[in-house]
Amino acid sequence: MSPPSILGNGKDSSESAAEETYADIDWEDLGFNIVSTDYMFVMKCAKGDKFSQGSILPYANIEISPSAGILNYGQGIFEGLKAYRTEDGRILLFRPHENAERMKIGADRLCMPSPSIDQFVNAVKQTVLANKRWVPPPGKGSLYIRPLLMGTGSLLGVGPAPEYTFLIYCSPVGSYKKGAVNFKVEDKLFRAIPGTGGTGGIKSVTNYAPVYTAITEAKANGFSDVLFLDSASGKYIEEGSACNVFVVKGNVISTPATDGAILPGITRKSIIEVAIDLGYQVMECPISVEEMLCADEMFCTGTAMVVSSVTSVTYKETR
């Protein structure tokens, strides 16, 4: 399969809304599962260098040294964003520059070179256009785009890898949540250490598996997700396993401040802007469990979750 040609204006040479064809899958039945698409984007760079030229390749397994930095020492970050198809046949990306900026901050924190903002956004566009037939029809879902940045060079001692790979793959997705959002407040296991000394504020690959036991236990007890507390005092809510949270009381919408421990979500940022425009008072501040339990309403935000109202929150015995 030869990769499609991509022109600099972001349109591929054969693009026209009328010619658009769809991949042969059941678009009515999309969940949040990986569906392999046709192409991925790959760009490599040596430690100390800058990323320069990447390419669209057929989607396939990648070869990686057993002694790669990502496999041994977790030197990696990822991003997540979506492309949507409009009724008039266009394909829209949701604020990709924001993901590019966030990846850069995460890369600096983990001692990795990162693609420039333009390289990131262009690579995302190329990946989406190459996989255009996997962008669901309007209203049926979206194309979830997963940029990865990882130390793929081989090394034995602890330290930054000698080579880095920026890779983007994608998958058509439907809804992430299956049914109502019922949070269990996790009061034993913490996701992040306080302040900017940790990695809670970046999408490090190492942030996720350490809380799998909490998520698995909560799910086994009928909850849909866990809500993490700050690890310094255990009194203030932080975020869900892959979403930010907001509480509503009258005309005031509050969300925990992103102080280094909480991921600065792009949906979160967008909702804050929209809420202010709509005349709400928005506060980014510490929110205690007690304040949350007295809220009128609660909702969570994220690329996968979109904006979802929270049905229940359970803290110890209080629901």
Ligand SMILES: Cc1ncc(COP(=O)(O)O)c(C=O)c1O
């Ligand atoms: C831990 C965590 N918090 C919040 C979010 C929401 O961020 P965004 O709105 O940028 O998807 C995500 C998902 O990316 C996440 O993994």
